[in-house]
Amino acid sequence: MNELGNATFENYIGLNDGYTEMAYQMVAHTLTLGYAVMLAGLFYFILTIKSVAPKYRISSVLSVVVMVSAFLLLFAQANNWTSSFVFDKESGLYFLGEGEDMFNNGYRYLNWLIDVPMLLFQILFVVTLTKSKFTSIRNQFWFSGAGMIITGYIGQFYEVTDFYAFAIWGAISTLFFIHILILMRRVIKEGQEGIPAEASKVLGGIWVLFFISWMLYPGAYLMPHLLGIEGGFFNEAGVVGRQMTYTVADVASKVIYGVMLTQVAQIMSKSEGYVEGAPAKA
Amino acid sequence: MNELGNATFENYIGLNDGYTEMAYQMVAHTLTLGYAVMLAGLFYFILTIKSVAPKYRISSVLSVVVMVSAFLLLFAQANNWTSSFVFDKESGLYFLGEGEDMFNNGYRYLNWLIDVPMLLFQILFVVTLTKSKFTSIRNQFWFSGAGMIITGYIGQFYEVTDFYAFAIWGAISTLFFIHILILMRRVIKEGQEGIPAEASKVLGGIWVLFFISWMLYPGAYLMPHLLGIEGGFFNEAGVVGRQMTYTVADVASKVIYGVMLTQVAQIMSKSEGYVEGAPAKA
Numbered sequence: 001m002n003e004l005g006n007a008t009f010e011n012y013i014g015l016n017d018g019y020t021e022m023a024y025q026m027v028a029h030t031l032t033l034g035y036a037v038m039l040a041g042l043f044y045f046i047l048t049i050k051s052v053a054p055k056y057r058i059s060s061v062l063s064v065v066v067m068v069s070a071f072l073l074l075f076a077q078a079n080n081w082t083s084s085f086v087f088d089k090e091s092g093l094y095f096l097g098e099g100e101d102m103f104n105n106g107y108r109y110l111n112w113l114i115d116v117p118m119l120l121f122q123i124l125f126v127v128t129l130t131k132s133k134f135t136s137i138r139n140q141f142w143f144s145g146a147g148m149i150i151t152g153y154i155g156q157f158y159e160v161t162d163f164y165a166f167a168i169w170g171a172i173s174t175l176f177f178i179h180i181l182i183l184m185r186r187v188i189k190e191g192q193e194g195i196p197a198e199a200s201k202v203l204g205g206i207w208v209l210f211f212i213s214w215m216l217y218p219g220a221y222l223m224p225h226l227l228g229i230e231g232g233f234f235n236e237a238g239v240v241g242r243q244m245t246y247t248v249a250d251v252a253s254k255v256i257y258g259v260m261l262t263q264v265a266q267i268m269s270k271s272e273g274y275v276e277g278a279p280a281k282a
Numbered sequence: 283m284n285e286l287g288n289a290t291f292e293n294y295i296g297l298n299d300g301y302t303e304m305a306y307q308m309v310a311h312t313l314t315l316g317y318a319v320m321l322a323g324l325f326y327f328i329l330t331i332k333s334v335a336p337k338y339r340i341s342s343v344l345s346v347v348v349m350v351s352a353f354l355l356l357f358a359q360a361n362n363w364t365s366s367f368v369f370d371k372e373s374g375l376y377f378l379g380e381g382e383d384m385f386n387n388g389y390r391y392l393n394w395l396i397d398v399p400m401l402l403f404q405i406l407f408v409v410t411l412t413k414s415k416f417t418s419i420r421n422q423f424w425f426s427g428a429g430m431i432i433t434g435y436i437g438q439f440y441e442v443t444d445f446y447a448f449a450i451w452g453a454i455s456t457l458f459f460i461h462i463l464i465l466m467r468r469v470i471k472e473g474q475e476g477i478p479a480e481a482s483k484v485l486g487g488i489w490v491l492f493f494i495s496w497m498l499y500p501g502a503y504l505m506p507h508l509l510g511i512e513g514g515f516f517n518e519a520g521v522v523g524r525q526m527t528y529t530v531a532d533v534a535s536k537v538i539y540g541v542m543l544t545q546v547a548q549i550m551s552k553s554e555g556y557v558e559g560a561p562a563k564a
Contacts, residue, residue, distance in 0.1 A: 022439045025386045033392040036354040040347040040396065047343045086381035097381060276336045277562035
């Protein structure tokens with residue numbers, strides 16, 4: 001920090017060191033892949049909505065909500081990347097362009113502020129809670145989901161300027177995250193009781209997917225620090241690795257999670273006598 | 283590579299040599315044709331989804347997923363081309379613009395990372411396997427499909443900077459490709475057993491289409507090297523020919539393939555007594 005209290009950005013790659021062609025392009029491609037998957041997922045959830053009984057359809061609707069918001073915010077994130085940097089013919093590297101915005105992951109965070117509560121809420125329409133109260137779980141999911149994202153969002157601004165603020169906000173965010181994991185474990189355990197074995201198996205798979213894919217986010221948050229933020233190859237690898245990790249995590253925790261919930265709902269619908277296209281009995 | 287470890291781009295056309303008006307425009311038009319076909323295909327697959335029985339509709343849904351992701355990534359690829367180069371009035375050639383990104387085929391590759399697993403998966407919902415296990419074939423398709431694309435994606439970064447890395451990654455990618463061809467041959471052979479002759483004939487056509495269209499990709503990967511990367515007419519012809527080949531291959535392997543699978547599903551649906559618009563029996 002200088003005497004005016006402005007942050008120093010000397011560790012921000014692209015400002016002094018440049019990105020190599022491969023690193024720059026890999027991030028551009030990965031971010032583009034990310035929003036394309038979300039729009040593809042949007043169509044998937046719309047087109048499969050009638051494959052489940054009406055009472056489960058709100059799960060598909062929430063997947064659609066998640067896809068729309070993720071598509072738009074990841075699209076903005078991708079444009080932020082490609083417009084920030086310009087190719088320098090002499091060095092063959094990409095540098096922050098004159099008059100361009102810095103690249104910042106904040107678009108992602110504000111996307112999660114919509115998506116995280118929706119994703120957590122969504123599963124409550126597919127499973128039946130045997131012991132816990134629906135409204136209590138829902139409110140705890142929303143409280144800790146929003147708390148996790150907002151504190152992480154504040155923390156990421158300090159990444160290159162103030163490591164302690166970055167770490168402390170990250171730690172508070174992690175506490176909310178642990179609370180979410182405990183709740184989700186309980187929801188899935190209760191949901192597995194008394195349902196067809198096939199559906200129970202898919203729900204068990206959703207827990208594994210949820211645990212692994214959500215654990216990728218704190219890993220990505222720390223990645224440039226873990227790989228060394230002081231410049232050079234590992235710094236660049238940290239930036240590229242983070243965008244790839246976020247993209248894998250986004251696809252797994254939003255799209256694959258939604259597809260698996262649809263699958264559970266399809267099995268449950270079938271076991272309850274639902275046939276797609278057959279007239280409902282009044 | 284220079285002493286700083288940065289890649290040298292002296293063989294990259296547009297940097298020192300320029301593209302002629304004809305070459306530049308042909309690529310721009312071909313890329314635009316490519317994404318336009320994908321959006322048109324998107325509407326085709328949505329509008330024909332009810333012409334097949336519910337159990338086959340997931341094939342159309344997967345075609346829609348492929349169309350959406352291909353549309354967006356080919357759109358980004360086309361914009362990458364038109365924004366990279368600027369016309370030089372004096373020489374009448376197109377050169378890399380000041381402050382613009384280099385042109386890179388990576389958007390295509392990351393599109394294939396979605397599309398290849400989906401296209402391979404799709405056929406498994408139309409055919410009935412008589413000997414092989416659905417999950418085993420699916421997992422092998424996904425493993426080798428992703429392996430083929432990721433290794434090809436890494437390889438293409440070395441095209442102008444390191445021929446050996448380019449060739450070795452390409453060779454590994456080809457091994458995965460051969461595995462896919464063997465699997466697809468088996469799936470189609472088994473799928474042809476015991477189905478109406480008309481459907482079996484279309485499935486046989488799908489094998490021919492699949493084989494020819496997928497073989498175009500390794501050809502396009504090598505094309506600028508086959509035609510001589512050392513500058514001049516053949517170098518330029520290699521770049522233009524590659525984009526045309528990729529576009530023909532994309533249209534054949536995604537759109538025509540999907541249309542033919544829909545045709546098989548329509549014949550099967552009809553032979554099983556499905557009538558579009560009639561209520562299903564509960």
